[in-house]
Amino acid sequence: MNTIKTPSKIILFGEHAVVDGYPAISMALDLKTTGEIEENFDTISIDLVDLNEIFEITPELIKNLEISNFSPALKYVICAVKSVIFYLSEFKNLKEIKPFKLKLYSEIPLSCGLGSSASVVVTVIRSISNFYGIELDNDETINLAYSVEKEVQGRASVTDTATISLGGMIEIINGKYKPMPKDLEEFIKTCKFLVVNVEERTRKTAELVHDVSKHPEKEQIFEEIGKIIQNVRQVTDKAELGKLMNENHELLKKFGISTEKLDLVAKAGQKYAYGGKLTGAGGGGSAIILLKEDREELLKELKKIGVIGIYECKMAN
Ligand SMILES: Nc1ncnc2c1ncn2[C@@H]1O[C@H](COP(=O)(O)OP(=O)(O)O)[C@@H](O)[C@H]1O
Ligand SMILES: C[C@@](O)(CCOP(=O)(O)O)CC(=O)O
Numbered sequence: 001m002n003t004i005k006t007p008s009k010i011i012l013f014g015e016h017a018v019v020d021g022y023p024a025i026s027m028a029l030d031l032k033t034t035g036e037i038e039e040n041f042d043t044i045s046i047d048l049v050d051l052n053e054i055f056e057i058t059p060e061l062i063k064n065l066e067i068s069n070f071s072p073a074l075k076y077v078i079c080a081v082k083s084v085i086f087y088l089s090e091f092k093n094l095k096e097i098k099p100f101k102l103k104l105y106s107e108i109p110l111s112c113g114l115g116s117s118a119s120v121v122v123t124v125i126r127s128i129s130n131f132y133g134i135e136l137d138n139d140e141t142i143n144l145a146y147s148v149e150k151e152v153q154g155r156a157s158v159t160d161t162a163t164i165s166l167g168g169m170i171e172i173i174n175g176k177y178k179p180m181p182k183d184l185e186e187f188i189k190t191c192k193f194l195v196v197n198v199e200e201r202t203r204k205t206a207e208l209v210h211d212v213s214k215h216p217e218k219e220q221i222f223e224e225i226g227k228i229i230q231n232v233r234q235v236t237d238k239a240e241l242g243k244l245m246n247e248n249h250e251l252l253k254k255f256g257i258s259t260e261k262l263d264l265v266a267k268a269g270q271k272y273a274y275g276g277k278l279t280g281a282g283g284g285g286s287a288i289i290l291l292k293e294d295r296e297e298l299l300k301e302l303k304k305i306g307v308i309g310i311y312e313c314k315m316a317n
């Protein structure tokens with residue numbers, strides 16, 4: 001049996017704007033999705049442990065699967081299985097689609113803005129290509145995973161799939177992923193972030209991304225977010241960086257994708273730490289807080305607000 005483990009991510013700045021070509025800055029997080037794959041007798045069997053579902057199909061039918069026939073929860077994994085098998089057959093000379101059993105499970109809270117969708121999609125792609133003994137480079141993996149997120153969500157950026165595939169910290173500029181400038185990376189590495197899983201989401205990423213794309217003030221808000229990221233590049237002081245996080249959160253609120261609890265957590269970050277903002281698509285889910293040394297008051301405030309979970313952010317390389 002082969003095992004693949006893939007990190008999650010936090011978007012530090014630029015979520016949603018990045019879907020429209022504006023910049024973003026993100027970091028891989030060491031909460032991981034695991035894929036365990038081995039030969040199977042006659043079918044392709046996918047055990048989605050976190051969804052309590054098993055999907056089975058005979059190999060010859062996989063390429064003609066109609067993704068729209070499946071429930072939203074199954075779409076990411078099934079679209080990823082179909083896409084990687086199609087790609088390996090068409091472009092990497094895969095001759096025979098041998099049956100396999102793939103078990104998927106994750107440490108990442110699902111639908112919480114930490115990129116669980118991108119993490120499971122990259123895990124599927126790497127597990128299956130690995131099983132067939134075909135090496136995909138990062139660019140192939142990222143482009144394949146990005147096409148899956150776009151097909152399932154209707155709109156997506158490459159931020160999640162690139163960050164999760166490459167690890168570390170990356171910048172997205174004009175839809176292209178690049179390593180972070182060294183000095184900025186060194187500075188951000190001195191920062192400690194708290195990842196707060198605030199509450200269950202009311203809308204899926206696909207719906208949130210769609211709703212934001214229809215907002216009448218979208219362009220000017222994205223322009224403002226783009227300016228914040230220009231300023232991030234000059235910052236060498238945590239108080240400054242925290243202020244820019246707060247500004248980013250205020251701009252995201254204008255899209256109606258924050259919630260009362262996300263705002264309370266962001267405010268707690270502003271009051272008891274350097275700053276705080278929602279991360280990912282919003283609609284509930286997670287926030288990130290740039291920590292000061294002393295976090296006692298902050299933790300007390302988060303307890304009072306009542307959040308689902310708190311993770312000390314450890315960057316995954
Ligand atoms: N471990 C997993 N197993 C199966 N499907 C998963 C897994 N993790 C994520 N998913 C799929 O991704 C969806 C969540 O993706 P999304 O709404 O983009 O939220 P996020 O990426 O912020 O976690 C889940 O509803 C499910 O369809
Ligand atoms: C909202 C967005 O910028 C990030 C989505 O993150 P998540 O699926 O909520 O973890 C969409 C995208 O970049 O594809």
Ligand SMILES: [Mg+2]
Binds near residue numbers: 205
């Ligand atoms: Mg997602």
